[in-house]
Structure formats: structure tokens, C-alpha cells
Amino acid sequence: GNSVTQMEGPVTLSEEAFLTINCTYTATGYPSLFWYVQYPGEGLQLLLKATKADDKGSNKGFEATYRKETTSFHLEKGSVQVSDSAVYFCALSDPGNTPLVFGKGTRLSVIA
Amino acid sequence: EPEVTQTPSHQVTQMGQEVILRCVPISNHLYFYWYRQILGQKVEFLVSFYNNEISEKSEIFDDQFSVERPDGSNFTLKIRSTKLEDSAMYFCASSGDHTYEQYFGPGTRLTVT
Numbered sequence: 001g002n003s004v005t006q007m008e009g010p011v012t013l014s015e016e017a018f019l020t021i022n023c024t025y026t027a028t029g030y031p032s033l034f035w036y037v038q039y040p041g042e043g044l045q046l047l048l049k050a051t052k053a054d055d056k057g058s059n060k061g062f063e064a065t066y067r068k069e070t071t072s073f074h075l076e077k078g079s080v081q082v083s084d085s086a087v088y089f090c091a092l093s094d095p096g097n098t099p100l101v102f103g104k105g106t107r108l109s110v111i112a
Numbered sequence: 113e114p115e116v117t118q119t120p121s122h123q124v125t126q127m128g129q130e131v132i133l134r135c136v137p138i139s140n141h142l143y144f145y146w147y148r149q150i151l152g153q154k155v156e157f158l159v160s161f162y163n164n165e166i167s168e169k170s171e172i173f174d175d176q177f178s179v180e181r182p183d184g185s186n187f188t189l190k191i192r193s194t195k196l197e198d199s200a201m202y203f204c205a206s207s208g209d210h211t212y213e214q215y216f217g218p219g220t221r222l223t224v225t
Contacts, residue, residue, distance in 0.1 A: 043203065043218040096212060097160075097207050099160055100145075102147075105154070
């Protein structure tokens with residue numbers, strides 16, 4: 001079945017540092033890939049998505065590229081801010097309105 | 113901006129009791145989901161619901177669980193006889209017919225004692 005593996009946290013960075021959170025997946029077919037973010041006390045929010053190979057999703061300075069050859073969807077940001085402190089979840093789904101399969105989440109703490 | 117809401121935010125119950133978790137999906141969405149996250153573990157899919165019936169369920173969603181859309185706005189998850197291992201954060205989500213993005217509520221933390 002489908003599965004997602006993402007790097008374990010927590011990750012602690014200084015403000016303006018470069019962020020990479022690794023995510024790899026196993027899937028049959030051609031899944032859609034997502035990054036969700038959960039700020040303290042809030043629900044899961046969609047951060048970005050990509051639906052086919054070589055697509056780049058981007059939002060709020062975050063980017064991730066759908067790499068079919070390496071089955072990866074790593075999240076990157078060039079300069080993190082304290083407000084980026086949250087838990088980040090990589091997820092996939094088969095095309096259409098289908099259930100999401102999540103990674104375990106990576107907690108990011110950014111210190112000033 | 114429309115959002116998914118969930119009540120209560122925290123529910124404490126004794127083992128063996130029934131609980132009902134409530135969700136109000138985004139009003140024009142047609143697909144509804146429940147997920148749960150046991151502390152420190154992955155967010156796991158429980159069930160999806162479309163056109164007033166279950167469209168898909170995981171092996172976690174056994175006979176003690178049920179879902180219902182009792183009116184035009186609410187979507188509920190019932191756990192008939194709670195167990196200690198049901199303690200988790202339960203998330204409701206919804207998606208539209210032409211956009212597959214799932215929008216999540218803030219979650220209900222269920223604690224079974």
C-alpha cells in the first residue's frame with residue numbers, strides 16, 4: 001500500500017537559516033503529494049501540493065518538487081522565520097477525493 | 113474564509129462510554145473524512161463519506177465506530193464503547209467536488225480514562 005516517510009524531528013533552526021525537511025513515498029500509480037502544516041493549537045492547513053512529476057508546489061516561501069525518479073517531495077525554505085515554528089506533515093493521496101496517507105510529522109522550532 | 117469546525121475541543125470520558133464527536137464541514141463540500149492521531153504517531157485515516165454513505169474505511173474503523181450526517185450541516189463520529197487506546201486527536205476534513213484539497217478542522221482531543 002501507499003506510505004510516506006519523513007525525517008524525524010524535532011528540528012531547531014536559527015532565524016534566516018535554510019530549511020529542508022525530507023519526505024519520500026511509496027505508492028502504486030501516480031499519487032498527488034502534499035505538505036500540511038499545523039501551528040500550535042490549530043488544525044492541519046494545506047501548505048502546498050503537486051499533482052504530477054516535476055511539478056513544483058510553492059506557498060509562503062516554501063517549495064517542494066515532485067521527484068518521481070527518487071520518489072521524493074522534500075520541503076525547502078530559504079530563510080525561516082520564528083512564525084514558521086510548527087509541525088509539518090508530508091502526505092499523499094491517489095487522484096480524486098481519496099484518503100490522505102500521512103508521514104509522522106516533523107516539528108520545527110525557529111529561534112530568534 | 114470558510115473553515116471546518118469541530119466540537120468539543122477536548123472530551124474526557126470513561127472507558128466503555130459512548131462519545132459523539134461533531135464536525136461542521138465547509139458548506140458546499142461533498143466529501144467528508146475522519147482521521148485520528150494518537151500522541152506521537154501518524155495521522156491515520158478512519159473513514160470517508162459521500163452522498164450519505166461511507167465511501168471508504170480503514171481497518172481501524174471497526175464496528176464500534178459509526179458516522180452520520182444527521183442534517184445538512186453536521187457530520188458526526190460516534191464511538192460506541194470507548195477503549196483506552198481510542199485516546200487520540202480526531203480530525204474532521206472536507207473537500208469539494210472539483211478540488212481535491214482536504215480542509216481540516218482544529219481537532220477534538222479525546223481522552224479515555
